[in-house]
Amino acid sequence: MKNSEGWDGKLRMEPxxxxxxxxxxxxxxxxxxEAPPVEEIDADEDLxxxxxxxxxxxxxxxxxxxxxxxxxxxxxxxxKLRRLCLRQNQISRIDFPSNVxxxxxxxxxxxxxxxxxxxxxxxxxxxxxxxxxxxxxxIKNVSHLxxxxxxxxxxxxxxxxxxxxxxxxxxxxxxxxxxxREIENIDHLSALEELWLGKNKITEMKNLDSxxxxxxxxxxxxxxTHLHGLSALPNLEELYLSHNAVTDLAxxxxxxxxxxxxxxxxxxxxxxxxxxxxxxxxVWGSNNQLASFEEVERELKDKEKLETVYFEGNxxxxxxxxxxxxxxxxxxxxxxxxxxxxxxxxxxxxxxx
Numbered sequence: 001m002k003n004s005e006g007w008d009g010k011l012r013m014e015p016x017x018x019x020x021x022x023x024x025x026x027x028x029x030x031x032x033x034e035a036p037p038v039e040e041i042d043a044d045e046d047l048x049x050x051x052x053x054x055x056x057x058x059x060x061x062x063x064x065x066x067x068x069x070x071x072x073x074x075x076x077x078x079x080k081l082r083r084l085c086l087r088q089n090q091i092s093r094i095d096f097p098s099n100v101x102x103x104x105x106x107x108x109x110x111x112x113x114x115x116x117x118x119x120x121x122x123x124x125x126x127x128x129x130x131x132x133x134x135x136x137x138x139i140k141n142v143s144h145l146x147x148x149x150x151x152x153x154x155x156x157x158x159x160x161x162x163x164x165x166x167x168x169x170x171x172x173x174x175x176x177x178x179x180x181r182e183i184e185n186i187d188h189l190s191a192l193e194e195l196w197l198g199k200n201k202i203t204e205m206k207n208l209d210s211x212x213x214x215x216x217x218x219x220x221x222x223x224x225t226h227l228h229g230l231s232a233l234p235n236l237e238e239l240y241l242s243h244n245a246v247t248d249l250a251x252x253x254x255x256x257x258x259x260x261x262x263x264x265x266x267x268x269x270x271x272x273x274x275x276x277x278x279x280x281x282x283v284w285g286s287n288n289q290l291a292s293f294e295e296v297e298r299e300l301k302d303k304e305k306l307e308t309v310y311f312e313g314n315x316x317x318x319x320x321x322x323x324x325x326x327x328x329x330x331x332x333x334x335x336x337x338x339x340x341x342x343x344x345x346x347x348x349x350x351x352x353x
Contacts, residue, residue: 058080058081058082058083059081059082059083059084059085060075060078060081060083060084060085061085062085062086062089063085063086063087063088063089064087064088064089065089066089066090067086067089067090067091068089068090068091068092069091070086070091070093070094070095070096071095075096075097075100076097076099076100078099078100079099079103080103081100081103081104082103082104082105082106083104083105083106083107083108084100084104084106084107084108085106085108086108086109086112087108087109087110087111087112088110088111088112089111089112090112090113091109091112091113091114092112092113092114092115093114093118093119094109094114094117094118094119094120095119096119096123098122101120101122101123101124102122102125103125104123104125104126105125105126105127105128106126106127106128107123107126107128107129107130108128108130109130109131109134110130110131110132110133110134110152111132111133111134112133112134113134113135114131114134114135114136115134115135115136115137116136116140117131117136117138117139117140117141117142118141120141120142120145121141121144123145124144124145124146124147125147126145126147126148127147127148127149127150128148128149128150128151129142129145129148129150129151129152130150130152131152131153131156132152132153132154132155132156132174133154133155133156134155134156135156135157136153136156136157136158137156137157137158137159138158138160138162138163139153139158139160139161139162139163139164140162140163141163142163142164142167143163143164143165143166143167144166145167146166146167146168146169147169148167148169148170149169149170149171149172150170150171150172151164151167151170151172151173151174152174153174153175153178154174154175154176154177154178154196155176155177155178156177156178157178157179158175158178158179158180159178159179159180159181160180160182160184160185161175161180161182161183161184161185161186162184162185164185164186164188164189165185165188167189168188168189168190168191169191170189170191170192171191171192171193171194172192172193172194172196173186173189173192173194173195173196174194174196175196175197175200176196176197176198176199176200176218177198177199177200178199178200179200179201180197180200180201180202181200181201181202181203182202182203182206183197183202183204183205183206183207183208184206184207185207186207186208186211187207187208187209187210187211188210189211190210190211190212190213191213192211192213192214193213193214193215193216194214194215194216194218195211195214195216195217195218196216196218197217197218197219197222198218198219198220198221198222198240199220199221199222200219200221200222201222201223202219202222202223202224203222203223203224203225204224204225204226204228204229205217205219205224205227205228205229205230206229208229208230208232208233209232210232211233212232212233212234212235213235214233214235214236215235215236215237215238216236216237216238216239216240217230217233217236217238217239217240217241218238218240219240219241219244220240220241220242220243220244220262221242221243221244222241222243222244223244223245224241224244224245224246225244225245225246225247226246226247226248226250226251227241227246227249227250227251227252228250228251229251230251230252230254230255231251231253231254231255232254233255234254234255234256234257235257236255236257236258237257237258237259237260238258238259238260239252239255239258239260239261239262240260240262241262241263241266242262242263242264242265242266242284243264243265243266244265244266245266245267246263246266246267246268247266247267247268247269248268248269248270248272248273249263249268249270249271249272249273249274250272250273251273252273252274252277253273253275253276254276255277256276256277256278256279257279258277258279258280259279259280259281259282259305260280260281260282260284261274261277261280261282261283261284262282262284263284263285263288264284264285264286264287264288264310265286265287265288266287266288267288267289268285268288268289268290269288269289269290269291270290270292270295271285271290271295271296271299271300272299274299274300275299277303278302278303278304278305279303279305280300280303280305280306281305281306281307281308282306282307282308282309283300283306283308283309283310284308284309284310285309285310285311285314286310286311286312286313286314286339287312287313287314288313288314289314289315290311290314290315290316291314291315291316291319292316293316293327293328293331294331296311296316296328296331296332297331297332300331300332301331301332301333301334303334304334306332306334306335307334307335307336307337308335308336308337308338309328309332309335309337309338309339310338310339311324311328311338311339312339316328325338325341
């Protein structure tokens with residue numbers, strides 16, 4: 001479920017996109033302003049009457065309906081329920097009938113009032129669990145959910161990564177917008193492909209060496225000053241680390257599969273250490289201290305797959321805005337996009353050569 005600009009409330013980043021409503025990360029009581037109006041229902045018991053799907057229905061969506069009691073929905077009527085979405089309600093307690101637990105594979109409780117993870121003891125078949133935008137302080141009582149492939153705890157009050165033992169099938173872990181200071185207790189998640197840690201208090205990349213299947217790391221808006229700790233990730237394709245305090249790009253030399261590199265809003269002054277990254281397709285480096293077009297050409301011209309670069313807000317652009325785009329195009333003739341602007345005609349003509 002996404003708003004009109006494509007943002008789904010998590011710290012996800014679509015290709016060539018940025019978070020469109022960052023205020024959600026600052027306000028612990030935030031609710032999606034694009035959500036439909038609250039349905040006028042007097043009580044949860046009235047919702048039970050509205051919920052008239054047949055007993056063989058597998059998907060139920062009750063979004064923004066003022067649900068406060070799961071029990072009042074009488075979900076025991078549904079014997080084959082596979083996916084249940086209760087986003088943006090007023091649920092504080094997880095309390096489902098046993099027959100729902102036996103069949104459910106996807107449970108979405110995003111944006112409710114849950115403070116403790118309890119009541120999931122019988123949900124052994126869950127593959128996706130979303131508890132984002134709640135009031136949870138500790139990750140507990142999920143380690144028995146061994147079939148989980150997706151787990152979301154975005155925008156809670158979590159200080160420690162813990163309680164994930166046994167989740168060996170997990171591919172996507174989202175912990176953005178919490179209070180985490182250290183990457184820890186995830187070294188056993190050998191199947192993990194995506195790790196989202198934006199908007200925390202992390203100072204270094206650590207304890208990642210065993211996660212050889214990681215393809216995406218998002219760690220923007222933290223407290224990083226360097227990029228050491230990534231060299232053992234041979235399959236890393238996308239790295240998002242904007243809004244940190246990184247001063248150089250050392251530490252990426254062995255990440256030769258990297259396609260997308262976003263180091264916007266840091267303190268990088270040179271494009272060194274990128275010579276081995278032959279598969280780069282996008283380089284986002286806006287609002288740093290890059291000043292040399294010669295260095296841009298030297299470090300990036302040989303990247304034949306490179307299509308997009310973002311350099312606005314650097315001395316490259318601010319000291320000569322009138323000639324900036326032409327100089328970038330001369331330095332990197334293979335690209336088709338500079339900042340937010342694309343030159344499609346140039347790309348089309350090159351394709352005819």
